[in-house]
Amino acid sequence: MTGTIIPPTRDVLVDCVRTATAAPSLHNSQPWQFRIRGSRIEVYADPARRLRVLDPDGREQLISLGAALFTLRLAIRRSGHRSDYEVFPDADRPDLVARIRATCPSPVLPAVEALAAAIPHRHTNRWPFARTAVPAAVLDHLRHAAGREGALLASTGPAGRDALLRLARHADQQIQKQPGYREECAHWSGSSSRPDGVPPWAIGPPDAYEMLPIRDFIESAATRPRPSDRFEPNPSVLVLATQNDRRVDWVRAGQALQRVLLTATWHGLATMPISQPIELPSVRRLLIEPTSGLSAQMLLRVGYGRTIGRTPRRPLAEVLLPTGRRTQNYR
Incomplete structure (x- = not known):
């Protein structure tokens, strides 16, 4: 039966x-x-x-x-x-x-x-982390989490990390010169009352050591510059990659990223995606050895950081479509 x-x-x-x-x-x-x-x-x-x-x-x-x-x-x-x-x-x-x-x-x-x-x-933490190394066993758990979703998560040694961060800083500088970039950042930041975007309290300070490219939301929103702070001098930086680079692989990378982020949160880690070098195609191609056949999808900074609040979320009524209704086809 x-x-x-x-x-x-x-x-x-x-x-x-x-x-x-x-x-x-x-x-x-x-x-x-x-x-x-x-x-x-x-x-x-x-x-x-x-x-x-x-x-x-x-x-x-x-x-x-x-x-x-x-x-x-x-x-x-x-x-x-x-x-x-x-x-x-x-x-x-x-x-x-x-x-x-x-x-x-x-x-x-x-x-x-x-x-x-x-x-x-789980939340993105754009503030300084403690100068405490993430244990190897915890990094192994993060790699296993990515692998369960069909992606690869690679840690970096000091030389590789510094090279990646140099590329990230270069990408950040180039992105800021793109037409419309500051206006787009301003549109998605600076307000504490809206249910989306990055509110002021979630925007971290610039790195006084000028090593980490912290997204410059506030200046993009035409407000006063932020005071800098001293970030950890030896951040833990991971690279999330997939075997291919099709639309289905981008979705796969997102699933792997979230499993990694939640696993990191469960281990008491703070996390910050570093997307600037991924947003610039000419830099993205340099993040992984071409002969590997892999495609970099995200850089991720992990460590032990201060507790900050969650960013706002849209009301369910705005994201849950009634049965029979199609999404609008915007051009």
Whole structure:
């Protein structure tokens, strides 16, 4: 006798979508929309929220969508159900990034509970970290987390780290010269009242050692310069990479990134993605040895840092689409 599979209720799936919106995104743009159809949830890219200057190809938007997809998978698993999913399930609807289906009930393992518990505590930390090395065993856990999602996470020695950070600083300087960059940064920063973007309290100070390229949101918003602070002189920098560089790989990189970030949070680490060298194609190609066949998708700084608050999130009503409604096709 076979048992009847009872799918999660709509209320449970709505709560899973709410959890998924805690995922990271470039400039906290939150470029996603969701639709619930029975036991399925569709994940859409919102073209109106793609950053046209920093992300003309939509790569970082899809990384953000991948992070939301992983968070959604984890939320469904924590609700006591397994799931399966498909990326880009409809070639005629490029804005439909993924479709995930909640399947059979399953006991929630302690590892799932622990990782899910990290979701509300994960945030980007743009402030100085302690001058304490991250243990090798913890770095191994982060690498394993990336591998579980089909990506590779590589740590760097002092020489490799310094070379990567030189490229990152160069990229940051070049990006600031791009037409429209400052206006785009200003649009996504500086306000404490809106439900998206980077609020003033989440913007870190410049590095007094001029080693780490901390995104210059405040000056881009035409306000007074920030005082600098002394960051850790030997930061731990990791490189997240994928075997290929297609749209599906960008989504894969986002899922791996979020699993790594949540694993780091569970270990008590602070994290800060360093995306400037990824945003400049000429620099991105230099981040990994060409003969490796890998494509760099993100640099990540990890360490032990101060506790800061979470950035705001859009109301669920803005991201959860009614059944039957299509996303608008912005050009």
